[in-house]
Amino acid sequence: MLPIDVEGPVTAEVFTLAMTDFGPLLTGPCGPAPWLIEAGHGEHPIDTVRRLAGSAMPGLRLLHSTSWRFERGAVVLSFLVVMDESRIGEFETVPVHRVDLARSTATEAPPAIGYEQVLEHALRHLAWLAKEDEAVRVALDDRWHDLLEGYVPEPFLQLGG
Amino acid sequence: MQYELTCACGWTTSGDEEEIVEAAQDHGRKLHNMEVTREQAMAMAGPAGAD
Known part of the structure; x- marks a missing residue:
């Protein structure tokens, strides 16, 4: 059986994170993995993500876009959502670990981009936002700021081709 | 008849x-x-229970 899957020209890929005393966890209503949402149905993608994520996990701390890429015939917009650990409930979780980024050459895209690398870049972008954006700085607690000190800040990027 | 259905995210459901x-x-x-x-x-x- 082939599973039902998202389709369409724009896909939102949401990484839902919660900070704990043991470090950041990847979680969410669709499991500890990128949460795929169809976007572009006449609604701004960030409004779509805010609507669905806010319904599934009330009281979001932060929502930000971090990168985009072209994959499986669609533009994939990656988003980072930060929720309070008290909202994890029965969601499955996995720890977030540091990984090397997939880098392209001057003229070619990297051969493959795993979701862990997209998430690594998202956290590097969050490190940048935590220093450049007052709203983000205030939304994150001290544990987040301590974690992000270890990330080299990066802007919003196109990943891959 | 009972059925099973799976989403690409891993969510599953079963029933008629x-x-x-x-x-x-x-x-x-x-x-x-x-x-x-x-x-x-x-x-x-x-069908529910089928591979």
Whole structure:
């Protein structure tokens, strides 16, 4: 059986994170993995993500876009959502670990981009936002700021081709 | 007849035709911003317990 899957020209890929005393966890209503949402149905993608994520996990701390890429015939917009650990409930979780980024050459895209690398870049972008954006700085607690000190800040990027 | 249906995100549901169609439509709408038709749901469903 082939599973039902998202389709369409724009896909939102949401990484839902919660900070704990043991470090950041990847979680969410669709499991500890990128949460795929169809976007572009006449609604701004960030409004779509805010609507669905806010319904599934009330009281979001932060929502930000971090990168985009072209994959499986669609533009994939990656988003980072930060929720309070008290909202994890029965969601499955996995720890977030540091990984090397997939880098392209001057003229070619990297051969493959795993979701862990997209998430690594998202956290590097969050490190940048935590220093450049007052709203983000205030939304994150001290544990987040301590974690992000270890990330080299990066802007919003196109990943891959 | 009992059916099983799986979403690419790993979510699964089982039940008779009406139950799985309703569950799939609710899941698609709430978590993926998708409108799943009855035909799509049944095209992806299989007999419960089958590999």
